[in-house]
Amino acid sequence: MKKNRLALYLxxxxxxxxxxxxxxxxxxxxxxxxxxxxxxxxxxxxxxIFIADLDTNQVLLERTARGWTLNKDYKASQWKVDExxxxxxxxxxxxxxxxxxxxxxxxxxAGIALKVEVYQKKPLINLFDKIKLFPREVRTKxxxxxxxxxxxxxxxxxxxxxxxxxxxxxxxxxxFVMSRxxxxxxxxxxxxxxxxxxxxxxxxxxxFNEEPWQSFRIERTDGLNFKIIRxxxxxxxxxxxxxxxLNYLTSFGDLRFEAVLNNTMPRQKIDSVLNSPFLxxxxxxxxxxxxxxxxxxxxxxxxxxxxxxxxxxxxxLDRAYALVNxxxxxxxxxxxxFDKVLRPALYFEPGAPDFSNVY
Amino acid sequence: MVKKQSQRLISKSRDIRRENLLSxxxxxxxxxxxxxxxxxLFTRIDLTSEKRYTxxxxxxxxxxxxxxxxxxRVYLEGDFPAGFKKLRRExxxxxxxxxAYNKLIGYEFVNPLATGxxxxxxxxxxxxxxxxxxxxxxxxxxxxxxxxxxxxPGALVMYRDKELPLDLLDQQLNTPPEMxxxxxxxxxxxxxxxxxxKLSQLQKPALAFIEGHGExxxxxxxxxTQSLLPNYRVDRITIDGRIYALTRRSEPDAxxxxxxxxxxxxxxxxxxxxxxxxxxxFIIDQYIMYGxxxxxxVDPVLASMDSLxxxxxxxxxxxxxxxxxxxxxxxxxxxxxxxxxxxxASIPLRTGQVGGQAQIEFFRWPYFPLLNQASNHPIVxxxxxxxxxxxxxxxxxxDETIRKTPLLKTSDYSRISLTPxxxxxxxxxxxxxxxxxxxxxxxxxxLLEGSFTSLYANRIPPEIADSREIGFKEESKPTAxxxxxxxxxxxxxxxxxxxxxLPLGFDQYTRRTYGNKDFMLNAISYLxxxxxxxxxxxxxxxMRLLDTNKANAMRLRLQVINIALPVLLVITFxxxxxxxxxxxxxxxxASK
Numbered sequence: 040m041k042k043n044r045l046a047l048y049l050x051x052x053x054x055x056x057x058x059x060x061x062x063x064x065x066x067x068x069x070x071x072x073x074x075x076x077x078x079x080x081x082x083x084x085x086x087x088i089f090i091a092d093l094d095t096n097q098v099l100l101e102r103t104a105r106g107w108t109l110n111k112d113y114k115a116s117q118w119k120v121d122e123x124x125x126x127x128x129x130x131x132x133x134x135x136x137x138x139x140x141x142x143x144x145x146x147x148x149a150g151i152a153l154k155v156e157v158y159q160k161k162p163l164i165n166l167f168d169k170i171k172l173f174p175r176e177v178r179t180k181x182x183x184x185x186x187x188x189x190x191x192x193x194x195x196x197x198x199x200x201x202x203x204x205x206x207x208x209x210x211x212x213x214x215f216v217m218s219r220x221x222x223x224x225x226x227x228x229x230x231x232x233x234x235x236x237x238x239x240x241x242x243x244x245x246x247f248n249e250e251p252w253q254s255f256r257i258e259r260t261d262g263l264n265f266k267i268i269r270x271x272x273x274x275x276x277x278x279x280x281x282x283x284x285l286n287y288l289t290s291f292g293d294l295r296f297e298a299v300l301n302n303t304m305p306r307q308k309i310d311s312v313l314n315s316p317f318l319x320x321x322x323x324x325x326x327x328x329x330x331x332x333x334x335x336x337x338x339x340x341x342x343x344x345x346x347x348x349x350x351x352x353x354x355x356l357d358r359a360y361a362l363v364n365x366x367x368x369x370x371x372x373x374x375x376x377f378d379k380v381l382r383p384a385l386y387f388e389p390g391a392p393d394f395s396n397v398y
Numbered sequence: 399m400v401k402k403q404s405q406r407l408i409s410k411s412r413d414i415r416r417e418n419l420l421s422x423x424x425x426x427x428x429x430x431x432x433x434x435x436x437x438x439l440f441t442r443i444d445l446t447s448e449k450r451y452t453x454x455x456x457x458x459x460x461x462x463x464x465x466x467x468x469x470x471r472v473y474l475e476g477d478f479p480a481g482f483k484k485l486r487r488e489x490x491x492x493x494x495x496x497x498a499y500n501k502l503i504g505y506e507f508v509n510p511l512a513t514g515x516x517x518x519x520x521x522x523x524x525x526x527x528x529x530x531x532x533x534x535x536x537x538x539x540x541x542x543x544x545x546x547x548x549x550x551p552g553a554l555v556m557y558r559d560k561e562l563p564l565d566l567l568d569q570q571l572n573t574p575p576e577m578x579x580x581x582x583x584x585x586x587x588x589x590x591x592x593x594x595x596k597l598s599q600l601q602k603p604a605l606a607f608i609e610g611h612g613e614x615x616x617x618x619x620x621x622x623t624q625s626l627l628p629n630y631r632v633d634r635i636t637i638d639g640r641i642y643a644l645t646r647r648s649e650p651d652a653x654x655x656x657x658x659x660x661x662x663x664x665x666x667x668x669x670x671x672x673x674x675x676x677x678x679x680f681i682i683d684q685y686i687m688y689g690x691x692x693x694x695x696v697d698p699v700l701a702s703m704d705s706l707x708x709x710x711x712x713x714x715x716x717x718x719x720x721x722x723x724x725x726x727x728x729x730x731x732x733x734x735x736x737x738x739x740x741x742x743a744s745i746p747l748r749t750g751q752v753g754g755q756a757q758i759e760f761f762r763w764p765y766f767p768l769l770n771q772a773s774n775h776p777i778v779x780x781x782x783x784x785x786x787x788x789x790x791x792x793x794x795x796x797d798e799t800i801r802k803t804p805l806l807k808t809s810d811y812s813r814i815s816l817t818p819x820x821x822x823x824x825x826x827x828x829x830x831x832x833x834x835x836x837x838x839x840x841x842x843x844x845l846l847e848g849s850f851t852s853l854y855a856n857r858i859p860p861e862i863a864d865s866r867e868i869g870f871k872e873e874s875k876p877t878a879x880x881x882x883x884x885x886x887x888x889x890x891x892x893x894x895x896x897x898x899x900l901p902l903g904f905d906q907y908t909r910r911t912y913g914n915k916d917f918m919l920n921a922i923s924y925l926x927x928x929x930x931x932x933x934x935x936x937x938x939x940x941m942r943l944l945d946t947n948k949a950n951a952m953r954l955r956l957q958v959i960n961i962a963l964p965v966l967l968v969i970t971f972x973x974x975x976x977x978x979x980x981x982x983x984x985x986x987x988a989s990k
Contacts (some may be wrong), residue, residue, distance in 0.1 A: 046424040053431040067490070067507035069497065129513065132506060133468035134556040189559045206556075209517025210510065213525045359888060396464060 068132075074201035075132050077182055079157055082124040086176050087158035092222035093150070100227065114229040126209055126219040133193045133206040144195050144204055148185035152197070153220050156181050156293075173237055185217035201295040223383045225302055230295035230371075231361050233380070237250070237263075237288050246270065246320040246383065253383035257284065269384055281388040287387070291323060296361060296370035309369050312336050312360050319381055335372065336360040365384075453495055454934045457591045466929035468557045468594050470505040473526070473550040474566065476512065479536065481579040485551060487837040488583045489566055492590055503594075509549060526550050563629070564593045572649035581780060588934040595931055602631045603663040604925045606644075610636035610678070611719070612671030614756075614889050619668060620899035624916055630926065633662070638676035641868060646684035648956040658869045660690035662928035668695045669885020673720040682970050683724065683853050688872035691925035692879040695888050696721060698732040699817055701788040703745075711822035714788065714815075722817050727853045729800040729846050731793045734817045737840045739767030741832060743785045746907045760908065761826045767812065768912070769887075772804035776932045777845065777920040779878075782821035782913030785905065787886035788821075790853065791840040793948070799848050805880065806843035808916070810837040843882040845924075850874040881923050887914050 068287035079085060100115050100123075101108050107115035135145050157180040159267060161170035163354070185195035185204070193208035194217040209216050221227065244256040254270035267276040300309065318335040338355040346352050361372045374381075387392050403455065442452040453461075470493060474486040486507065493618050510522050527533065531552040538547045551567035607619060607624060616634065617622070637643040643667065648657040652700065674682075686692060701714030716734050725732060731930055744760040751757060767786050771778035784806060791814060794802045807987045813835045855872040863870045879909045890902045903914035924932050949956065 046421065046428065050424050050427045051429065053435060054429060057431045057434040069493075069504040070506055082800060131508065133471065135467045135504065137466045138502075139466055139558060177548040190561070211514040212523050 067168055068073055070132050070135075070205075071203070073203045074198055075135075075207075077127075077180065077196050077198065077205070078130040078208050079124070079127040079159070081118055081159070082128050084161065085127075085157060086160050087156075087200055088120075088123065089154075089156040089158075090220055090222045091154045092220075093152075096224070097222055098220040098227050101312075103369060108290060109227045110224060112321065113224075113227075114231070115227050116229045117389075119227055123219055126216050129209045129211065130207045130216070131210055131298075135206040136195060136204040136206060141204060143199070144185060147182055148195065148197060148204070152183040152185045153222050154181070154183055155220060163345040184220045187217060191215050195276050212377055212389075223316045225299045225335070228299050228368075230297070230370075231293070232361075233291040233294040233323060233324060233331060234369075235291040235331075237285070240288055241324045241326050243288065243291070243324075244270075244320075244322040247383065248319070249318050250383065253385060255384035256373065257288070275383070276315070276387065278389050279359070280389050280391070283382075283387055285327075287380065287382060294376060294380065296363060296372045297358070298371045300360070300371055312338075313369070315317070318359065321380060332363075333364070334362040334366070335370075335377075338371075401730050410905060417689055423653060427889055431985070432764055433771065438573075451495065452932075453493070453587065454591075454917075456931050456933055457496075458499055459589055460497055460591055460595055460931065461503070463717075464500050464594060464598055466506060466558055467502050467597075468555060468597065469473065470555050470564075470590075471501075471927060472505055472507045472532070472566070473510050474551040475507040475509040476549070477538070479538070479550065482549070482551060483576060483577055483774070483784060484870040485566060485582055489553075489590075492586045493551055496590065497539040501915055505553075511548065523548065526554075529554060530562070532565055532567075534567060539847075546839040555597060557579055558593070559598050562724045564589060584627050584780070588931060591931050591934060592836050595927070596629050602629060603928075604631045604633065604661065605926060606633040606635045606662045606665045608637065608665055608670075608682075609634050610638055610666045610667075611667075611674055614668040614885065617892070618889045619900055621902040622888055622915065625902070625915060625919060626922065630663075630922070637678045639675065639681070642662045644681055645688055647867070647869070654866070657867060658817070658868055658871075658872040659690050660685055660688050662690065662896050663920060664691040664693060666693045666695070666922070667889070668888045669695075670721075671697075671700070671717065673718060679720070679724055680854060684851055684869075684871060686728075686877060686879065687852050689875040691877055693925060694721075694725070694879060694881040695923055696725075696732060696881070696883065697788065697885045698722075698734055698790045698883060699736055699788060699819070700735060701821055703787070706821070706823060709826060714817055714819035714821055717887050725881060725979060726795060728850050728879065728881075729754050729795050729797050730801055730844050731795065732881070732883050733791045733793060734932075735790055735814045736817070736819050736821075737767055737789050737791050737837075737842065738764035738813050738835070740764060740811035740835050741768050743767045743768060743905065743910075743912070744908050747823065748764045763826070764830065765821060766787060767808045769806040769844075771806060771906060772807035772839070772841055772843075773846065775803050775805060776934070777924050778917065779807050781920070782903075782911070783918045784887055784914050784917050785903065785912040786884040792842060792881060792883050794844065800850065801847045803845040803847070803923075804841045804843070805845055806882070808840045808842060810838035813837050815839065835905065842884060845878065845880050847876070847878045849876055850879075878925055879926065888918055 061161055081110045085189055086102050088100040089097065090100075097110075099110050100120055101111065106117060109115040116237055156178055159179045160174050160175050161177050161179065163173035163175060165171050179201040180387070183197045183199070187194050191214060193206040194215045195204050197204040207216065221318045240259065245254060247253045252269075252271040255276075256268045256270060256277065257265050258268065259265055260383060265288070266277050267284070269276060312337070315336060318337055320332065320334045322330060322332045336359060338359050339353060340355045340372045344352045344356070357375070359377075361370050362368070364372055388391075448592045455637050472489060473492075474482065474489060490507065490773045491507070493503065494819075501772060511519050514522065522534065531554070533548045536547045538545045552563060552938050555562050555564050566586070568578055568585060597740055603953055605624075607613065621633050635643060645658050648659070650656050651843060662685075665682070667682075682692065695845055696719065698719075699714045699715055700717040701712065705712035714736050722732070734761045740762070742762045743766040745763040745766065746758045749757045749759045755928055765788050767789055768783035769786050769789070770783055771781065789808070810959060811832060814837050851868075852872045852874070852875075854870070858870065864866055888902070891900045891904065892898065893900055893906065901911070901915065902918065903912040903916075904910075905912065919935065920932060
């Protein structure tokens with residue numbers, strides 16, 4: 040056994056050396072991945088992403104059972120989050136920032152960089168990626184995203200505590216990736232106003248402020264049967280065009296606004312618009328009793344526009360303002376998108392003309 | 399008692415067996431682990447005869463001078479055929495060798511097409527080709543048959559805010575793939591070092607094409623100029639008797655001395671057709687005396703294929719450029735002759751007309767010799783044959799102060815025709831008589847190095863010789879020049895009928911690419927670059943390929959030797975050991 044003891048010690052020593060080498064070195068790269076490990080290869084395990092800038096803007100994206108939330112308050116735009124996760128997945132090292140420009144890059148980052156924190160669900164015990172026990176949320180990456188090199192391929196990034204900044208690029212994409220990161224809440228907002236399938240709709244009410252006789256309410260009676268009530272006289276429409284009604288109700292499947300104006304438009308101007316008479320008030324109640332409401336307002340046109348009779352058209356014919364999301368958000372909408380749910384009561388009458396080009 | 403003793407012996411025997419098994423197991427583990435460790439640790443002793451794993455002094459010097467990160471993103475990761483795996487391994491090892499001298503050299507091997515959807519892969523391919531990397535298409539055997547696979551055997555190399563492409567795979571026509579890979583491996587050190595030099599040089603060396611004596615125009619050297627531009631500043635200048643055309647004067651210092659420096663690292667005199675004035679010669683001479691380098695591409699005989707477009711014959715006559723005395727003074731004489739070579743390029747000729755279609759056939763044209771390396775000098779090492787048009791031979795003078803290295807020569811089947819030469823297509827009607835080609839290996843290019851004596855030494859009046867402004871110098875600083883007795887080797891063809899310039903060395907009729915461009919770039923690099931990295935190109939790495947015919951003939955014997963013999967040896971050794979043990983231990987046990 041004495042003879043074998045030396046061999047045993049040698050084996051243990053060599054095994055430990057091999058383990059250290061295997062764990063610390065990558066055979067096909069000299070990049071120190073302690074400083075350059077920006078990519079998230081398992082985006083499915085990402086639970087939270089926190090992005091902040093130096094101007095107190097910050098966003099917290101959290102994965103929930105109902106999708107991604109933004110700052111615990113709003114629904115986050117799914118495609119934006121997907122795009123960010125895809126970016127994180129495909130981040131690769133283009134090269135270290137040169138020593139000659141490193142100080143400049145770091146100085147610039149100190150002024151403009153975004154801090155990014157990524158949280159993932161990681162098992163406490165992970166055996167060869169086969170046996171994973173005790174999953175818990177941990178902060179896996181903290182790094183700073185700066186601006187771009189001169190040729191605009193890739194973006195400067197620096198890991199927290201690292202000595203070297205790297206230029207990171209995205210495979211299959213020619214350009215910089217800085218724009219994929221934003222600390223502005225509005226950039227991450229989900230733009231959905233209505234996302235209701237026909238079977239989810241209990242009632243829809245549309246009030247025309249300037250033409251009250253065109254206001255109506257559609258109520259589900261049972262199954263796929265509905266009635267239309269004219270709000271002017273509160274009478275049920277005796278006959279209606281079923282096809283048009285179904286077409287109308289199925290149009291609530293995916294309606295989105297164009298932009299949030301809460302933080303970009305002066306408050307006085309928003310108040311001025313909100314104090315003006317509204318155009319439409321559209322209220323949808325779903326089968327669970329939840330109400331979604333949108334109130335629209337005229338938007339003045341920036342440039343003068345003359346109609347076919349050379350009369351001045353004061354209003355924007357393409358866009359309108361709207362109050363959505365329980366009247367918390369002042370947004371911009373496009374008639375091109377919302378025209379199909381802003382039909383007058385007349386539209387449902389059998390043989391009535393198609394109003395698609397009127398409203 | 400006997401039973402007890404027997405049990406003890408059995409138990410002892412089991413212990414020994416267990417211990418032996420343990421020893422064997424540990425030994426096995428040690429071997430495996432040692433192999434794992436060795437694959438991670440970079441160390442080697444270069445026992446190869448050609449010292450393929452030892453960096454050249456020029457490379458070491460360059461690496462020590464690198465002061466910022468040089469990062470290689472090598473696109474040689476993935477499942478490749480064996481040849482490309484070898485190229486990958488050699489590239490990695492060479493980069494590791496570089497890193498041993500400077501830790502600022504970094505690399506990452508990536509597979510650019512490993513992930514992403516079809517659109518992203520297309521975008522990646524487009525990006526890489528835009529950046530100058532050449533894709534290579536491979537046939538890869540898969541379970542469901544052969545597959546086409548695109549790879550980029552190259553790298554993008556970044557230094558500060560500059561990025562350059564680097565092709566790791568040489569493009570060589572009519573060369574077996576193994577040879578191409580081997581040549582590529584052979585050139586790795588030069589390629590990697592050269593790209594580092596290109597990226598890290600702060601100022602590009604300046605070159606000038608001389609004009610004003612009927613030299614090749616801009617379009618005729620378009621491809622050469624374009625190939626030079628990434629690494630050099632390229633001007634075209636007319637000397638026109640101006641003293642400052644090739645050299646500049648510094649402000650006088652305290653003692654009134656003026657320093658005179660060449661404006662260009664090298665000048666190229668490409669196929670002049672008009673005589674040089676004495677003033678221009680004097681300016682070029684003084685440029686050389688102050689250390690300037692010159693690439694002379696001079697035809698001493700006027701002969702052109704243009705004259706044979708309409709007529710069956712033409713005459714090659716002397717072309718008096720008034721350069722003879724100058725070149726003679728520097729150590730060479732361009733002979734007034736034309737070299738004919740049986741190893742020559744082909745020309746297309748109309749041999750008849752069938753059904754309204756011209757019948758074109760290709761004939762070897764002895765006036766277009768294919769020049770090959772005349773020495774082992776790095777400028778010409780391992781380059782393809784160079785196509786020459788009406789080339790003359792060069793002789794050297796007895797001046798021993800100048801080192802004269804022959805660069806290019808014709809084949810062993812050459813002959814010489816003295817001017818005036820009747821050049822006739824009629825010679826193609828008959829088979830050439832090899833006995834007439836009895837002047838083998840005519841030298842067509844020389845490299846001259848050393849301190850040259852001015853053509854005007856002891857020949858000019860004192861007012862010029864003593865003028866401070868002119869700064870006449872009789873003896874040059876150590877410098878170099880290359881003299882080629884053919885101006886056309888730098889000229890690119892033009893596409894027929896569209897007229898755009900084709901790559902230098904590409905013959906559109908035979909669709910062959912000759913080594914003209916490599917020769918020109920190497921020659922200019924040798925003259926204009928300080929680092930002398932080109933010396934690395936002279937290293938040869940021998941390829942030890944199997945002789946397929948011999949291997950097939952000896953197949954069974956080789957199989958037996960390689961497979962059965964080791965097994966037989968182990969078995970024999972085991973039997974011998976067993977027999978020895980039996981003989982040794984059987985007796986005492988039996989006696990008890």
